[in-house]
Amino acid sequence: MKILVTGAVGFIGSHTAERLHNLGHEVVALDCFSDYYNVDLKHLNAKALTDKGITILKKNLCDSNFAEDLPTDFNYIFHFAAQPGISQTSTFEDYLTNNVIATKHLIDFAMSCSSLKLFTNISTSSVYGLVATFTEDEAPKPASYYGVTKLAGEQLVLQKSRENQMKSCSLRLYSVIGPRERPEKMYTKLISLGLQGKPFPLFEGSDKHLRSFTYVGDIVDGIVSVIGKEDVVNGETINLGTEVEHTTKEGIEAVEQVLGDTIKINVIPKRPGDQSRTKANIDKARKLLNYNPKTTLLEAVQKQVEWYKANF
Template identity: 55%
Template sequence: MNILVTGAAGFIASHLCEDLASKGFNVYGIDNFNDYYDVKLKRLNAADLLTKGVKIFEVDLNSDLAEVFKVKYDYIYHLAAQPGISTTTSLEEYVTNNIYATQNLLDFVLKYNADLKMFVNIATSSVYGLEATVDETVPPQPVSFYGATKLAAEQLALALQRTNKLKVCSIRLYSVYGPRERPEKLYTLLVENLFNNKPFPLFEGSDKHERSFTYVGDIVEGLSSIIGKEELINGEIINLGTDEVNTTGQGIELVQKIMNKQLLIDHKPPRKGDQQRTAAVIDKARKLLDYSPKTSFEEGLKEQVKWFKEKFID
């Protein structure tokens, strides 16, 4: 069975590729290795994937993908995106990399591989708005370029399902953390600054933000469980996260405890577009995917600290 994963050298996608390869699937990845963050980290991830037999196409999703589709795929997991809440990323970049790239990929799927078993679109809890504490039936109210463009991408994919052109589901992820997390994300940045005794930028009020911090291994288990359930989840939108809620401040305290170090804080003004509270409602994932996140917050953070130390300190 052939599976294509977009954004393969990135955080979540690289873990998904490894997991699928370990299950005996033929895994192919797409990544353009852009410089949104240090390309060296993506190259490290890609090197790990190559040792697991994953083939990676180094290509931009907004380009000609005919070479990629010389292979017939059974499943496509679409994780590539312009990520996060960033004051330095323009609306044009979000539109290009989240909307146009998704539509270009879908066009090539329809042309070369419309008979695939499932197109799995990876969305985000950011589509819900300032408080992501609801189930999948509640209308989205995004407040950021990221959330708005990821919602548009989700709807482009689901439109093809509604018109019977493609089997599609969309998975909305919640605050994923763990080994390989992007360098500007909370816990990688926190661990790096603690190791190097550098001030950590803390946006005003963000220490009180509540999050469904979800370990990447649990997310990957949920995503891989889709295989074989395509008839059950075709057309569905599913939240994937943990229903355990912690504050950012609690996470900071845990990492300090794990590393036995005190953090230096660089206080910053509030950041526009930040969610105030997320609490994943995962009843649907439990029912349809038999999903059950198992990794405790402290256990997951220990794994992230261990990874960072192995890759960048020792």
């Protein structure tokens, strides 16, 4: 199959592009190499892909003419490209442009792909709001610009299924961790600062937050499993993550255990819009995709520390 992966040199997108290639598919990787975080990490991820023979195209979905020279014979599209996370440095316009308008541009392109079997949108548990423990049937209540715009992008994609114009689905991911995690995310920052003996900035009260910390390999298992199941997943939203909950404090302790050292903590003011609890309800994923994440928190942290030490 010929597959387009957007946001393909980011954290989860790069792992997915790599897995699809390993499964024997022809992968075209698309990314704009945004400077939202250190572009050196994206180039590191890109090298891992190009070393495997994966074609990478530098394109920005925010440009309405991004697809002028793109082939239209794709069988699957996996859409990761987005303005990520809850950031006080990102404006509403950043989220709107990258998560809604860019998605609409990609949908318009997808409609020109006559061989397209499925458009898979990558969404987030943030669409549920401050507490994300629900089934996919519950009404989303996003509490951040990120969650609001990711939900809007999701609905633009699923609209095409409702109109029988294109088969699509949206996968809502929960607290993904592992090698290549973005530098501002919790575990990369914990590992980096822990190795340097510097204090970790902990948002006030967040040590008690509960999370479905899910290893990226387990997430990718679920993502690629939609291939061949386009009739089953068409029009569906599906949670992907682990049902096992850990507090942020337990996450810090896991990193300390792997590093063999105590990490200093610097408590800073709360961050608005941050979720207090995420627990993936994956009954639907089990039923439709035979999804079964198995990697423990400690195993995931060990793999991430190994990757960090090998690259930094």
